[in-house]
Amino acid sequence: MKKFIFALIAGILLLPNSVKADEGMWFLMFIERLNHRDMEKMGLQLTSEEIYSINHSSLKDAIVQFNGGCTAEIVSKEGLVLTNHHCGYSAIAELSTAEQNYLKDGFWAKDKRAEMKPKSLYVRFFVRMDDVSKRILLKVNDKMSETDRNKVIQQEIALIEKENSEGGKYTVSVRPFFQGNEYYYFVYQDYKDVRLVGTPPESIGKFGGDTDNWEWPRHTGDFSMFRVYADKNGNPAEYSKDNLPLKPKHYLPISLKGVEENDFAMILGYPGRTNRWMPANGINQNVNFAYPAWVEGAKMGMDRMKVYMDKDETVSLQYASKYASTANYWKNRQGMIDALTKSGTVETKTIEESKFNDWANKSENKAKYGQVVATINDYYAKTNLKARHDNYLSQLMRTATYGSAPANLGNSLLYYFNENEAKRAEVLPKINALIESVYGKFYAPLEKDVLIAQLNLYTSKGAEFGLSPMISKLKEDNKGDFATVVNEAVFKSIFASKETVLAFLNNPKPEAISADPLYVLSNDLLTKVRAKSEDQQQMDDNFEKAYRNLVEGLRESKINSIQYPDANSTLRLSYGKVNALPKDPRNDAKVNNYTTMTGLVKKYKAGDEEFDLPARLLELNKAKDFGKYADKNGYMPINFLSDNDITGGNSGSPVLNGKGELIGIAFDGNIEAMAGDVIFDKKLQRTISVDIRYVLWLIDKYAGAKHIVDEMTIAGENLK
Structure with missing residues (x-):
């Protein structure tokens, strides 16, 4: 009996580590020390050096940040790139016209000469990282104001970035972690000649639309393909017909074995932002003030855009990316409100902070930590209304070009006209680029x-x-009612259209800018966005210091056991397993961790904007022409679930098995776990991925682009 009790106690003591096995977005440089043994127990067969190496090729060399906001992976020795359809969406829309609508109809380059270059698209390779916390933090002290502290830190960051850029060869970024208690620098290399290779039609790549977004079961073929080009020496270069496909240091082999419950799953990518350290009243502010305003403002912008998009295919293409982005975050923020409320996250955090406050007010801790919780709570109480206001205004600026563009463009023109002739010649290309970005x-x-x-x-x-x-x-x-105000302002404005701006530049009257009604309106809104009183600045400074000390104190006291920093668009690794949700009658799969083409076709609604399907896909399904991509049990797989810890920015991330082979592409999470950016819920949190077998089936069987599949390495089949 005693042995049983001791075993039980030991199990309980070990429970936090086992419960959190799938939680975390980890730095690659610490994998050996923090994670490797745990990963091996779960099914990893690679060494930590094969995942992250500075001197040799490793997995990290096949993972790229895609155009600054998504993740992608290299899947061939000729620089072929896989990412999500929604990550390539804006580039595909840019290359489309009403006559050749690649979003609607899809596109597959028959050879490399047919690949298409969008105007602005780049991928970023991660080279190395290192810890510079001591170097930076030795430059500051607790007696400094936050303004002085930040100034000193930024000066040191500038030096570190310059020292490691090798004369501009690399992009270097120093980032704060644990709320400014640690600092690391990251070295990257950017390639700007990236061309579209292929995309399924959006009836596949966006199947389910807003209705299925953030939902499970899913049946979405969310992928697109690009290729990275370099100069003859393999270095980054501007677009040129003489450029050659990049020969990467590493590319991912493909596994066609499929997935089963409890299979090891590893994801490398660039998660955008989490707030796992956010205080209780910060969460409360988001749930009750900030996010409701965001949701309502985003929905207003979407609804008005949709009226015009439905009337004109050209307009629909112009606004496709903006609408999709707005809709994605609209549903995300509503999901956050619901999930954070249902999970009682505010209450959980409040208990944690109460324990911290008791620890902080012990005599040995009081000087540094005693007022931390009080300062933070006071800050949120005084900024709740501001948070609501700022989110309504920010959605106005994000969805209404006339809200921000006249001020930004007008101020740029005022600067331009105040310069001498030589400086104007230097600035003019930037002015033209800004005009194109606004009115393109x-x-x-x-x-x-x-x-x-x-x-x-x-x-x-x-x-x-x-x-x-x-x-x-x-x-x-x-x-x-601002209808009359806006109509009159646009009618009289220099900034009403590209044509009116260009006409003004041909016959400039600089003094007219400051009196322009649309500029005046836009500039007033922009001034309000940026306004900050002395009291607000002081309150922000007090909060920033208190938040930094809260995180430091939580780590020091071990009240919060999180060992990883919040996501901030730096390369991370997460690991877990294929993990089913409870049985769902909407899913025909035997285990609720995957979906099939049977379920896809059941959702089909001819002519429906969200649930239509191409005739060829339906024909292939009817003939059961799945080839080698079918599961061993005969069905055609579509999507699958794992319990990896990811967030926005991980879109397009590779899902890898224990051998480092590609088994899927992450594209979404489930709405029940939208609290995941703040608190990880092992029972609910899931990553939704496209099964790589569905991706290859679509390229090969559906699109007839077998030459693209032949370029890849299928594990156990055509090893190269």
């Missing part, structure tokens, strides 16, 4: 409608915090 995908009737709707919403719902005097007067004079 622009439809004035839509933009007017969005601005009117957003101003009406913002001035109604954000007013409790306080509007600017100008906006307040316009609201009062027009009884809360």
Whole structure:
């Protein structure tokens, strides 16, 4: 009996480590020390050196950050890149026209000469990282104000970045971790000649649309393909017909064995942002003030855009990426509200902070930590209304081009006209690029409608915090309806369209900019976004210091056992297993950790915007023409679940088996676990991935692009 009790106690003591086995977004340089043994027990067959090496090729050399916001992986010795369809969406839309709509119809390059170059697209390779915490933190002390502290830190960061760039060969970024208690630098190499190789039609790549977004079961072929090009020496180069496909240091082999429950799954990628250290009242502020405003503002912008997109295919292409991005975060933030509320995250964090406050007010800790919780709680109490206001205003600026562009462009032009002739010649290309970025995908009737709707919403719902005097007067004079204000401003404005801006540049009257009605309106909104009183600045400084000390104190006291820093778009590794959710009657699969083409076809609705399917896919399914890509049990796999810890930015990340072979592409999470950015829930949190067998089946059987599949290495089949 005693042996049983001791064993039970030992099991309980070990429980936190086993419970958190799948939690964490880990630095690659610490894998050997922190994770490797645990990963081996779960099924990893690689050494830590095969995952991350500075001197030799390793897995990290096949993982790239895709265009600054997603992840992608190299899958051939000729620089072939796989990522999500939604990550390549804007590039595909840019290359499309109403006559040749690659978003709608798909595209597959018959050879390398047919691959297409978008205007702006790059991939970033990770070279190495190192710890510079001591170097930076020795430059500061607790007597400094936050402003002085940050100034000293930024100066040291600039030196470190310059020292490691090798004269501009590399991009170097020093980033803070654990709320400024640690610092690491990251060395990258950017390749800008990246070309579209192939994409399925959006009826496959975006199957399920907004209805299925963040949901399980899923049946989405969310992938697209690109290729990285370099100069003849393999170095980054601007686009040239003489460039050659990149010969990567490492590329991922493909596994067609499929997945089963409890199979090891590893993901490398660039998660964007988590807030696992966020205080209780910060979560409360998001749930009750910030996110509801975000959701309502985003929905308003989407609804107004959709009216015009449905009427005109050209407009639909112009706004496809902006609408998709807005819709993604709209549903995400609503899911966050629901999940954080349901999980009681505020209550959990409050208990943790109460324990910390008891520890902080012990005599030996009080000087440094005693006021931390009180300072943080006071900050959030005083900024709740500001958070609501700022989110309504930020959604206005994000969805309404007329909200921010006239001020940004007008201020750039004022700078331009105040310079001498030589400086103007230097600045003019940047002015032209800014004009193109504003008006390249622009439809004035839509933009007017969005601005009117957003101003009406913002001035109604954000007013409790306080509007600017100008906006307040316009609201009062027009009884809360900005239709007349906006229509008149656009009619009279230099910034109404690309044509009116270019006409102004041909016959400039610089003094007219400051009086331009659209510029005045936009500049007032932008000034409000950036406004910060002395009291607010002091409160921000106090909060920043208290938050940093909270994280330091939680780690020192061991009250919070998290060993990994929050995500911040730096390369991380997460590991876990294929892990089913409870049986769901909507899923025909025997185990609720995968979906099949049978389930895909059951969702099919002819002509439906979200659930239509190409005729060829339906024909191939009817003939059961799945080839070598079918599962050993006969079904055609579509998506699968694992319990990896990921977030936004991981889109497109490779899902690897224990041998480092590609088994899927991560593209989503489940809405029940939207609290995951703040608190990891092992029971609920899942990563949704495209099964690599479905990807290859679509390329080979559906698209008839077998030459692309032949370029890859299929493990056990065509090892190269």
